[in-house]
Amino acid sequence: MxxxxxxxxxxxxxxxxxxxxxxxxxxxxxxxxxxxxxxxxxxxxxxxxxxxxxxxxxxxxxxxxxxxxxxxxxxxxxxxxxxxxxxxxxxxxxxxxxxxxxxxxxxxxxxxxxxxxxxxxxxxxxxxxxxxxxxxxxxxxxxxxxxxxxxxxxxxxxxxxxxxxxxxxxxxxxxxPLKRQMSGFAVEMDGVPWDDDLSFRVPYVLYQAVQREALPLYARWTVVMPCAEKGRLYLKLSLPAMGGLPLAGQTAMAIVRILRQKISAFSSAKIVWQAPDVFSRDVDxxxxxxxxxxxxxxxxxxxxxxxxxxxxxxxxxxxxxxxxxxxxxxxxxxxxxxxxxxxxxxxxxxxxxxxxxxxxxxxxxxxxxxxxxxxxxxxxxxxxxxxxxxxxx
Ligand SMILES: Cc1cc2nc3c(=O)[nH]c(=O)nc-3n(C[C@H](O)[C@H](O)[C@H](O)COP(=O)(O)OP(=O)(O)OC[C@H]3O[C@@H](n4cnc5c(N)ncnc54)[C@H](O)[C@@H]3O)c2cc1C
CATH class of the missing domain: 3.50.50.60 (FAD/NAD(P)-binding domain)
Structure with missing residues:
Protein backbone atom coordinates (compact mmCIF):
# COMPACT_ATOMS: atom_id res chain seq x y z
CA MET A 1 0.00 0.00 0.00
CA PRO A 177 -33.76 19.75 1.03
CA LEU A 178 -36.89 18.97 -1.00
CA LYS A 179 -34.79 17.35 -3.72
CA ARG A 180 -32.65 15.13 -1.50
CA GLN A 181 -32.51 11.49 -2.44
CA MET A 182 -32.89 8.69 0.07
CA SER A 183 -29.72 7.39 1.71
CA GLY A 184 -28.71 3.74 1.61
CA PHE A 185 -27.72 0.90 3.91
CA ALA A 186 -27.15 -2.82 3.33
CA VAL A 187 -27.15 -6.13 5.20
CA GLU A 188 -26.28 -9.69 4.23
CA MET A 189 -28.22 -12.66 5.60
CA ASP A 190 -27.26 -16.28 5.87
CA GLY A 191 -29.50 -19.36 5.85
CA VAL A 192 -31.78 -18.39 2.96
CA PRO A 193 -31.73 -20.83 0.02
CA TRP A 194 -32.04 -18.57 -3.04
CA ASP A 195 -34.96 -18.99 -5.37
CA ASP A 196 -35.65 -16.54 -8.22
CA ASP A 197 -39.20 -16.14 -6.88
CA LEU A 198 -37.73 -14.27 -3.88
CA SER A 199 -36.96 -11.25 -6.06
CA PHE A 200 -40.78 -10.86 -6.45
CA ARG A 201 -41.98 -12.27 -3.13
CA VAL A 202 -39.76 -10.14 -0.90
CA PRO A 203 -40.90 -6.78 -2.39
CA TYR A 204 -44.53 -8.00 -2.32
CA VAL A 205 -44.35 -9.01 1.35
CA LEU A 206 -42.70 -5.67 2.22
CA TYR A 207 -45.31 -3.77 0.22
CA GLN A 208 -48.10 -5.52 2.18
CA ALA A 209 -46.36 -4.78 5.49
CA VAL A 210 -46.15 -1.08 4.54
CA GLN A 211 -49.87 -1.11 3.61
CA ARG A 212 -50.82 -2.37 7.07
CA GLU A 213 -48.32 0.07 8.66
CA ALA A 214 -46.12 -2.68 10.11
CA LEU A 215 -43.18 -1.07 8.28
CA PRO A 216 -42.40 2.56 7.29
CA LEU A 217 -43.02 3.56 3.67
CA TYR A 218 -39.33 3.58 2.73
CA ALA A 219 -38.97 -0.14 3.61
CA ARG A 220 -40.92 -0.74 0.43
CA TRP A 221 -37.92 0.30 -1.70
CA THR A 222 -35.67 -2.47 -0.31
CA VAL A 223 -33.83 -4.41 -3.03
CA VAL A 224 -32.98 -8.10 -2.62
CA MET A 225 -30.39 -10.16 -4.50
CA PRO A 226 -28.39 -13.36 -4.01
CA CYS A 227 -24.72 -13.30 -2.95
CA ALA A 228 -22.06 -15.46 -4.59
CA GLU A 229 -21.94 -17.68 -1.46
CA LYS A 230 -24.68 -20.31 -1.32
CA GLY A 231 -27.48 -19.56 1.17
CA ARG A 232 -26.46 -15.91 1.48
CA LEU A 233 -28.60 -12.98 0.44
CA TYR A 234 -28.08 -9.21 0.11
CA LEU A 235 -30.65 -6.58 1.11
CA LYS A 236 -30.11 -2.94 0.08
CA LEU A 237 -32.28 -0.58 2.16
CA SER A 238 -33.22 3.01 1.44
CA LEU A 239 -33.83 5.48 4.27
CA PRO A 240 -34.81 9.14 4.72
CA ALA A 241 -31.84 11.32 3.75
CA MET A 242 -31.03 12.30 7.33
CA GLY A 243 -31.58 8.80 8.79
CA GLY A 244 -28.56 7.52 10.76
CA LEU A 245 -27.26 4.11 11.80
CA PRO A 246 -29.78 3.54 14.64
CA LEU A 247 -32.71 4.00 12.23
CA ALA A 248 -30.96 1.79 9.64
CA GLY A 249 -30.40 -0.99 12.18
CA GLN A 250 -34.00 -0.82 13.47
CA THR A 251 -35.41 -0.86 9.93
CA ALA A 252 -33.24 -3.83 8.93
CA MET A 253 -34.36 -5.78 12.02
CA ALA A 254 -38.03 -4.96 11.39
CA ILE A 255 -37.73 -6.10 7.76
CA VAL A 256 -36.04 -9.34 8.76
CA ARG A 257 -38.76 -10.04 11.36
CA ILE A 258 -41.48 -9.64 8.72
CA LEU A 259 -39.62 -11.80 6.19
CA ARG A 260 -39.14 -14.56 8.79
CA GLN A 261 -42.86 -14.50 9.58
CA LYS A 262 -44.14 -14.40 6.02
CA ILE A 263 -41.68 -16.38 3.87
CA SER A 264 -40.68 -19.88 5.01
CA ALA A 265 -37.26 -19.67 3.27
CA PHE A 266 -36.37 -16.95 5.82
CA SER A 267 -37.43 -18.93 8.91
CA SER A 268 -33.86 -19.50 10.15
CA ALA A 269 -32.21 -16.55 8.37
CA LYS A 270 -29.89 -14.28 10.33
CA ILE A 271 -27.98 -11.10 9.59
CA VAL A 272 -24.27 -11.91 9.26
CA TRP A 273 -22.95 -8.61 7.88
CA GLN A 274 -24.08 -5.00 7.89
CA ALA A 275 -22.73 -1.88 6.19
CA PRO A 276 -20.48 0.20 8.47
CA ASP A 277 -22.54 3.34 7.87
CA VAL A 278 -25.52 4.89 6.14
CA PHE A 279 -24.39 6.32 2.81
CA SER A 280 -25.77 9.37 1.10
CA ARG A 281 -26.68 9.27 -2.57
CA ASP A 282 -26.16 13.01 -2.95
CA VAL A 283 -23.84 15.63 -1.56
CA ASP A 284 -23.35 19.38 -2.03
C1 LIG B 1 -27.59 3.03 -1.42
C2 LIG B 1 -26.69 3.22 -2.60
C3 LIG B 1 -26.66 2.21 -3.55
C4 LIG B 1 -25.82 2.34 -4.65
N1 LIG B 1 -25.78 1.31 -5.55
C5 LIG B 1 -24.91 1.37 -6.58
C6 LIG B 1 -24.75 0.26 -7.46
O1 LIG B 1 -25.36 -0.79 -7.28
N2 LIG B 1 -23.87 0.40 -8.49
C7 LIG B 1 -23.16 1.53 -8.71
O2 LIG B 1 -22.38 1.58 -9.67
N3 LIG B 1 -23.30 2.61 -7.89
C8 LIG B 1 -24.14 2.54 -6.82
N4 LIG B 1 -24.23 3.60 -5.95
C9 LIG B 1 -23.45 4.84 -6.21
C10 LIG B 1 -21.98 4.71 -5.91
O3 LIG B 1 -21.65 3.68 -5.03
C11 LIG B 1 -21.40 5.96 -5.29
O4 LIG B 1 -22.01 7.12 -5.73
C12 LIG B 1 -19.92 6.03 -5.60
O5 LIG B 1 -19.28 4.86 -5.12
C13 LIG B 1 -19.36 7.30 -4.99
O6 LIG B 1 -17.97 7.34 -5.21
P1 LIG B 1 -17.14 8.62 -4.82
O7 LIG B 1 -15.73 8.26 -5.03
O8 LIG B 1 -17.68 9.82 -5.51
O9 LIG B 1 -17.47 8.89 -3.27
P2 LIG B 1 -17.30 7.97 -1.99
O10 LIG B 1 -17.38 6.54 -2.30
O11 LIG B 1 -18.26 8.53 -0.98
O12 LIG B 1 -15.80 8.29 -1.54
C14 LIG B 1 -15.48 9.40 -0.75
C15 LIG B 1 -14.36 8.99 0.19
O13 LIG B 1 -13.97 10.11 0.95
C16 LIG B 1 -13.76 9.73 2.29
N5 LIG B 1 -13.98 10.92 3.11
C17 LIG B 1 -15.15 11.53 3.43
N6 LIG B 1 -14.93 12.63 4.16
C18 LIG B 1 -13.58 12.74 4.30
C19 LIG B 1 -12.74 13.67 4.93
N7 LIG B 1 -13.23 14.74 5.59
N8 LIG B 1 -11.39 13.49 4.89
C20 LIG B 1 -10.87 12.40 4.22
N9 LIG B 1 -11.63 11.48 3.59
C21 LIG B 1 -12.97 11.66 3.62
C22 LIG B 1 -14.79 8.65 2.54
O14 LIG B 1 -14.39 7.82 3.60
C23 LIG B 1 -14.78 7.91 1.18
O15 LIG B 1 -13.82 6.87 1.16
C24 LIG B 1 -25.04 3.50 -4.82
C25 LIG B 1 -25.07 4.50 -3.84
C26 LIG B 1 -25.87 4.35 -2.73
C27 LIG B 1 -25.87 5.42 -1.68
Missing part, protein backbone atom coordinates in the same frame (compact mmCIF):
# COMPACT_ATOMS: atom_id res chain seq x y z
CA UNK A 2 1.15 3.62 -0.55
CA UNK A 3 3.82 4.97 1.82
CA UNK A 4 2.62 6.55 5.07
CA UNK A 5 2.44 10.33 5.05
CA UNK A 6 4.59 12.36 7.48
CA UNK A 7 3.00 15.10 9.58
CA UNK A 8 3.66 18.17 7.48
CA UNK A 9 4.59 17.92 3.85
CA UNK A 10 4.65 19.43 0.43
CA UNK A 11 3.14 17.69 -2.55
CA UNK A 12 1.92 18.71 -6.01
CA UNK A 13 -1.65 17.41 -5.93
CA UNK A 14 -3.86 16.60 -2.94
CA UNK A 15 -6.83 14.32 -3.60
CA UNK A 16 -9.36 14.14 -0.75
CA UNK A 17 -11.26 10.84 -0.53
CA UNK A 18 -10.17 7.38 -1.71
CA UNK A 19 -13.53 6.30 -3.09
CA UNK A 20 -13.83 5.22 -6.73
CA UNK A 21 -13.38 8.81 -7.93
CA UNK A 22 -10.43 9.66 -5.68
CA UNK A 23 -8.47 6.50 -6.48
CA UNK A 24 -8.83 7.09 -10.23
CA UNK A 25 -7.96 10.79 -9.88
CA UNK A 26 -4.79 9.95 -7.94
CA UNK A 27 -3.67 7.20 -10.32
CA UNK A 28 -4.37 9.25 -13.47
CA UNK A 29 -2.26 12.15 -12.17
CA UNK A 30 0.52 9.94 -10.76
CA UNK A 31 0.91 8.13 -14.07
CA UNK A 32 1.64 11.48 -15.68
CA UNK A 33 4.53 12.08 -13.31
CA UNK A 34 2.86 14.24 -10.66
CA UNK A 35 3.47 13.73 -6.91
CA UNK A 36 0.07 12.95 -5.42
CA UNK A 37 -1.12 12.71 -1.83
CA UNK A 38 -4.40 10.86 -1.37
CA UNK A 39 -6.05 11.58 1.98
CA UNK A 40 -8.68 9.15 3.29
CA UNK A 41 -10.38 9.10 6.69
CA UNK A 42 -10.95 5.35 6.69
CA UNK A 43 -8.27 2.65 6.72
CA UNK A 44 -8.87 1.37 3.18
CA UNK A 45 -9.97 2.61 -0.26
CA UNK A 46 -13.31 2.10 -2.03
CA UNK A 47 -15.58 4.55 -0.19
CA UNK A 48 -19.24 3.71 -0.34
CA UNK A 49 -18.86 1.15 -3.14
CA UNK A 50 -16.76 -0.92 -0.71
CA UNK A 51 -18.89 0.02 2.32
CA UNK A 52 -22.16 -1.03 0.70
CA UNK A 53 -20.69 -4.05 -1.12
CA UNK A 54 -22.60 -3.38 -4.36
CA UNK A 55 -22.77 -6.26 -6.80
CA UNK A 56 -23.14 -4.30 -10.04
CA UNK A 57 -21.13 -1.45 -11.54
CA UNK A 58 -23.53 0.98 -13.23
CA UNK A 59 -22.89 3.65 -15.85
CA UNK A 60 -20.33 1.80 -17.97
CA UNK A 61 -22.27 1.18 -21.19
CA UNK A 62 -24.89 2.65 -23.53
CA UNK A 63 -28.49 1.46 -23.21
CA UNK A 64 -28.35 -0.41 -26.53
CA UNK A 65 -30.75 -3.21 -27.48
CA UNK A 66 -27.93 -5.72 -27.98
CA UNK A 67 -25.04 -6.29 -25.56
CA UNK A 68 -22.61 -3.36 -25.78
CA UNK A 69 -19.09 -4.35 -26.82
CA UNK A 70 -17.22 -1.26 -25.66
CA UNK A 71 -17.01 0.71 -22.44
CA UNK A 72 -18.28 4.27 -22.83
CA UNK A 73 -15.21 5.51 -20.94
CA UNK A 74 -12.13 3.42 -21.51
CA UNK A 75 -8.87 4.20 -19.65
CA UNK A 76 -8.90 3.62 -15.91
CA UNK A 77 -12.64 2.91 -15.79
CA UNK A 78 -12.16 -0.11 -18.03
CA UNK A 79 -8.89 -1.10 -16.33
CA UNK A 80 -10.49 -1.18 -12.85
CA UNK A 81 -13.69 -2.90 -14.00
CA UNK A 82 -11.89 -5.64 -15.92
CA UNK A 83 -9.96 -6.46 -12.73
CA UNK A 84 -12.91 -6.48 -10.33
CA UNK A 85 -15.24 -8.48 -12.56
CA UNK A 86 -14.70 -12.04 -13.72
CA UNK A 87 -17.46 -11.50 -16.29
CA UNK A 88 -16.50 -10.20 -19.71
CA UNK A 89 -20.07 -9.37 -20.75
CA UNK A 90 -22.52 -7.07 -18.97
CA UNK A 91 -26.02 -8.20 -18.00
CA UNK A 92 -29.25 -6.39 -18.88
CA UNK A 93 -31.68 -5.20 -16.20
CA UNK A 94 -34.67 -3.37 -17.63
CA UNK A 95 -33.22 -0.96 -20.20
CA UNK A 96 -29.68 -0.73 -18.78
CA UNK A 97 -26.55 -2.86 -18.92
CA UNK A 98 -24.61 -3.54 -15.71
CA UNK A 99 -21.33 -5.24 -14.98
CA UNK A 100 -21.60 -7.81 -12.14
CA UNK A 101 -18.53 -7.78 -9.95
CA UNK A 102 -17.16 -9.28 -6.77
CA UNK A 103 -17.27 -6.67 -3.95
CA UNK A 104 -14.47 -8.50 -2.08
CA UNK A 105 -12.17 -7.97 -5.04
CA UNK A 106 -12.85 -4.25 -5.28
CA UNK A 107 -10.81 -3.21 -2.25
CA UNK A 108 -7.98 -5.62 -3.15
CA UNK A 109 -7.78 -4.27 -6.70
CA UNK A 110 -7.84 -0.63 -5.60
CA UNK A 111 -5.12 -1.32 -2.99
CA UNK A 112 -2.98 -3.06 -5.58
CA UNK A 113 -3.39 -0.29 -8.15
CA UNK A 114 -2.44 2.37 -5.59
CA UNK A 115 0.55 0.41 -4.31
CA UNK A 116 1.99 0.11 -7.80
CA UNK A 117 2.19 3.91 -8.23
CA UNK A 118 5.43 5.26 -6.78
CA UNK A 119 4.18 8.84 -7.12
CA UNK A 120 1.23 8.28 -4.79
CA UNK A 121 1.46 8.73 -1.05
CA UNK A 122 -1.68 7.52 0.72
CA UNK A 123 -2.60 8.91 4.10
CA UNK A 124 -5.27 6.63 5.60
CA UNK A 125 -6.98 7.38 8.93
CA UNK A 126 -6.71 11.07 8.04
CA UNK A 127 -9.76 13.29 8.08
CA UNK A 128 -9.58 16.59 6.22
CA UNK A 129 -11.12 19.27 8.39
CA UNK A 130 -10.21 22.50 6.70
CA UNK A 131 -8.17 24.29 4.05
CA UNK A 132 -6.42 27.65 3.69
CA UNK A 133 -7.54 29.89 0.87
CA UNK A 134 -5.45 32.83 -0.34
CA UNK A 135 -6.09 35.08 -3.34
CA UNK A 136 -8.66 32.68 -4.76
CA UNK A 137 -6.47 29.55 -4.54
CA UNK A 138 -6.19 26.82 -1.92
CA UNK A 139 -2.74 26.76 -0.32
CA UNK A 140 -3.02 23.77 2.01
CA UNK A 141 -5.37 21.29 3.62
CA UNK A 142 -5.43 20.56 7.33
CA UNK A 143 -6.35 17.08 8.50
CA UNK A 144 -6.44 15.16 11.74
CA UNK A 145 -4.54 11.90 11.94
CA UNK A 146 -4.51 9.82 15.14
CA UNK A 147 -5.33 12.92 17.21
CA UNK A 148 -2.66 15.11 15.59
CA UNK A 149 -3.33 18.09 13.36
CA UNK A 150 -1.29 17.85 10.14
CA UNK A 151 -1.06 19.82 6.92
CA UNK A 152 -0.30 19.30 3.26
CA UNK A 153 0.69 22.19 1.01
CA UNK A 154 0.04 21.64 -2.69
CA UNK A 155 -0.46 23.46 -5.98
CA UNK A 156 -3.76 21.84 -6.93
CA UNK A 157 -6.57 20.04 -5.08
CA UNK A 158 -9.33 17.57 -5.95
CA UNK A 159 -12.39 17.01 -3.79
CA UNK A 160 -13.39 13.48 -4.80
CA UNK A 161 -17.01 12.95 -3.79
CA UNK A 162 -16.48 14.33 -0.30
CA UNK A 163 -17.62 17.97 -0.36
CA UNK A 164 -15.33 19.17 2.44
CA UNK A 165 -13.15 21.43 0.24
CA UNK A 166 -16.20 22.77 -1.58
CA UNK A 167 -17.77 23.52 1.77
CA UNK A 168 -14.71 25.22 3.28
CA UNK A 169 -14.16 27.35 0.16
CA UNK A 170 -17.88 28.10 -0.20
CA UNK A 171 -17.61 26.67 -3.72
CA UNK A 172 -20.79 24.61 -3.66
CA UNK A 173 -24.38 24.65 -4.82
CA UNK A 174 -26.38 23.73 -1.70
CA UNK A 175 -28.63 20.71 -1.85
CA UNK A 176 -32.30 21.60 -2.00
CA UNK A 285 -22.18 19.83 -5.62
CA UNK A 286 -19.41 22.00 -6.99
CA UNK A 287 -20.23 25.54 -8.07
CA UNK A 288 -18.45 24.84 -11.34
CA UNK A 289 -17.57 26.76 -14.47
CA UNK A 290 -20.47 24.93 -16.08
CA UNK A 291 -23.37 23.46 -14.13
CA UNK A 292 -24.37 20.38 -16.11
CA UNK A 293 -28.12 20.63 -16.66
CA UNK A 294 -30.80 17.96 -16.34
CA UNK A 295 -31.82 18.85 -19.87
CA UNK A 296 -28.23 18.40 -21.17
CA UNK A 297 -28.49 14.83 -20.00
CA UNK A 298 -31.97 14.23 -21.41
CA UNK A 299 -31.09 15.52 -24.89
CA UNK A 300 -27.69 13.78 -24.91
CA UNK A 301 -25.80 17.08 -25.27
CA UNK A 302 -22.19 17.10 -26.55
CA UNK A 303 -19.45 19.60 -25.62
CA UNK A 304 -16.20 20.69 -27.24
CA UNK A 305 -14.40 20.21 -23.89
CA UNK A 306 -16.06 16.85 -23.13
CA UNK A 307 -14.10 14.57 -20.78
CA UNK A 308 -16.62 11.89 -19.80
CA UNK A 309 -19.44 10.06 -21.60
CA UNK A 310 -22.56 8.90 -19.80
CA UNK A 311 -25.70 7.01 -20.66
CA UNK A 312 -27.03 6.08 -17.24
CA UNK A 313 -30.58 7.47 -16.70
CA UNK A 314 -31.44 9.93 -13.98
CA UNK A 315 -31.97 7.47 -11.14
CA UNK A 316 -33.58 9.56 -8.44
CA UNK A 317 -34.48 7.81 -5.17
CA UNK A 318 -37.50 9.74 -3.95
CA UNK A 319 -38.69 9.17 -0.37
CA UNK A 320 -42.38 8.94 -1.31
CA UNK A 321 -42.28 7.54 -4.85
CA UNK A 322 -39.22 5.28 -4.67
CA UNK A 323 -36.71 5.08 -7.54
CA UNK A 324 -37.67 7.33 -10.46
CA UNK A 325 -35.94 6.79 -13.81
CA UNK A 326 -35.71 9.24 -16.71
CA UNK A 327 -33.81 8.07 -19.77
CA UNK A 328 -31.87 10.21 -22.19
CA UNK A 329 -32.89 10.65 -25.76
CA UNK A 330 -30.01 9.29 -27.82
CA UNK A 331 -26.94 7.17 -27.35
CA UNK A 332 -25.03 9.13 -24.69
CA UNK A 333 -24.38 12.54 -23.18
CA UNK A 334 -21.06 14.23 -22.56
CA UNK A 335 -19.83 16.01 -19.43
CA UNK A 336 -17.62 19.05 -20.04
CA UNK A 337 -14.33 19.61 -18.23
CA UNK A 338 -15.76 22.89 -16.92
CA UNK A 339 -18.16 20.88 -14.70
CA UNK A 340 -15.15 19.51 -12.81
CA UNK A 341 -13.50 22.87 -12.22
CA UNK A 342 -14.50 25.38 -9.53
CA UNK A 343 -15.91 28.65 -10.75
CA UNK A 344 -14.25 30.92 -8.21
CA UNK A 345 -11.45 28.86 -6.65
CA UNK A 346 -8.67 28.69 -9.18
CA UNK A 347 -6.94 25.41 -8.27
CA UNK A 348 -9.90 23.31 -7.12
CA UNK A 349 -11.42 20.40 -9.07
CA UNK A 350 -14.13 17.97 -8.13
CA UNK A 351 -14.95 14.38 -9.11
CA UNK A 352 -17.49 11.68 -8.30
CA UNK A 353 -20.75 12.59 -6.62
CA UNK A 354 -19.86 16.25 -6.19
CA UNK A 355 -19.28 17.36 -9.80
CA UNK A 356 -21.13 20.48 -10.88
CA UNK A 357 -24.59 19.33 -11.94
CA UNK A 358 -28.29 19.87 -11.38
CA UNK A 359 -29.97 17.30 -9.09
CA UNK A 360 -31.39 15.10 -11.88
CA UNK A 361 -28.09 15.04 -13.76
CA UNK A 362 -26.25 14.24 -10.52
CA UNK A 363 -28.63 11.30 -10.09
CA UNK A 364 -26.97 9.81 -13.18
CA UNK A 365 -23.38 10.98 -12.67
CA UNK A 366 -23.24 9.58 -9.10
CA UNK A 367 -23.18 5.88 -10.11
CA UNK A 368 -19.95 3.90 -9.71
CA UNK A 369 -18.87 3.67 -13.36
CA UNK A 370 -19.21 7.42 -13.83
CA UNK A 371 -17.40 8.21 -10.55
CA UNK A 372 -14.43 6.20 -11.88
CA UNK A 373 -14.54 8.22 -15.12
CA UNK A 374 -14.93 11.68 -13.55
CA UNK A 375 -12.10 10.75 -11.16
CA UNK A 376 -9.73 9.99 -14.01
CA UNK A 377 -10.82 13.15 -15.84
CA UNK A 378 -10.24 15.33 -12.76
CA UNK A 379 -6.79 13.78 -12.24
CA UNK A 380 -5.86 14.62 -15.82
CA UNK A 381 -7.32 18.12 -15.54
CA UNK A 382 -5.27 18.77 -12.39
CA UNK A 383 -2.10 17.73 -14.23
CA UNK A 384 -2.97 19.99 -17.16
CA UNK A 385 -3.55 22.82 -14.70
CA UNK A 386 -0.15 22.17 -13.11
CA UNK A 387 1.55 22.07 -16.47
CA UNK A 388 -0.40 25.14 -17.48
CA UNK A 389 -1.69 23.24 -20.52
CA UNK A 390 -5.08 23.03 -22.13
CA UNK A 391 -7.44 23.61 -19.23
CA UNK A 392 -10.50 25.47 -20.48
CA UNK A 393 -10.75 28.82 -18.79
Missing amino acids: GRLAKQHEETELVVVGAGLAGVCAAIAAARRGIRVTLIEKESSPGGMAAGLRHRFMCGLFTNSASAPRKYLNRGLTEEVCRQVSSRKAPVKMGKVWLLPYDPDRLMIVLHALLTRERNIQVSYGSKVISCSLQAGSIQSVQYSCFGKLCQFNAAVFIDAGVGILLDKCKAFIPLD RLDGRYVFKDNDLLVGKKFSDAVVKGSWPMEFWDLKRGPQYRYLNGDHYELPLRSLRANKVFNLFSAGRSVSAEPGAQASLRVGGLCLATGEAAGNAAVDYLKNASVTE
